[in-house]
């Protein structure tokens with residue numbers, strides 16, 4: 177796969193199979209941090225599980241930026257349990273040689289263990305990478321607090337954006353669960369709306385907006401999706 181330098185200096189790959197990059201040109205690390213990790217932890221501060229264990233589902237592992245950024249920015253007083261499926265086991269095995277950004281320099285042991293054993297555990301972080309199809313894997317999970325929904329686009333990776341898939345996700349979400357995604361597409365937001373979730377965007381101005389879906393009220397800019405539905409049909413992928 178071809179290496180692609182993104183605007184924040186971090187490197188991503190372009191997948192030949194999907195003909196898409198693993199991250200946006202805005203920055204692989206920046207995208208993980210501002211579209212997934214910071215909004216997820218900020219939202220979690222309001223909920224009663226905070227201070228105990230935060231259970232994250234990272235869809236899908238890819239180059240591992242979301243998982244590694246979550247470890248790097250883990251709030252001090254919480255434990256993290258991260259579950260991450262990935263179809264491409266050879267990609268995960270190759271990651272010990274990947275050129276990660278400087279920010280990850282203290283995560284070498286995490287990267288090496290995940291790349292070799294698909295598993296990492298310390299006193300406050302546990303990560304499981306599952307080599308296989310996310311749709312099967314998620315059915316075995318429960319009580320997930322945060323989902324990083326970061327598949328390739330619906331055009332090429334449709335199985336991870338369908339209503340059926342999001343229903344399976346909602347079955348494993350905690351009642352204070354949230355989903356973060358780079359997608360702002362109406363059919364994606366419609367799926368969240370049909371599941372009874374409220375639609376927000378992240379509050380950061382240095383990167384394009386994404387979507388944060390939540391069962392509970394959040395302290396983020398809210399999208400008036402009902403207003404939008406007066407003009408468009410609520411169709412899902």
Ligand SMILES: C[S@@+](CC[C@H](N)C(=O)[O-])C[C@H]1O[C@@H](n2cnc3c(N)ncnc32)[C@H](O)[C@@H]1O
Pocket residue numbers: 197198199208235236237238239240241242243261262263264308309310311326327328333335336
């Ligand atoms: C956009 S990339 C994920 C980027 C990743 N979050 C990161 O931070 O590097 C999408 C990933 O989903 C994987 N994938 C696509 N369909 C899948 C499926 N049905 N089950 C598991 N993994 C899948 C691809 O192999 C690819 O690595």
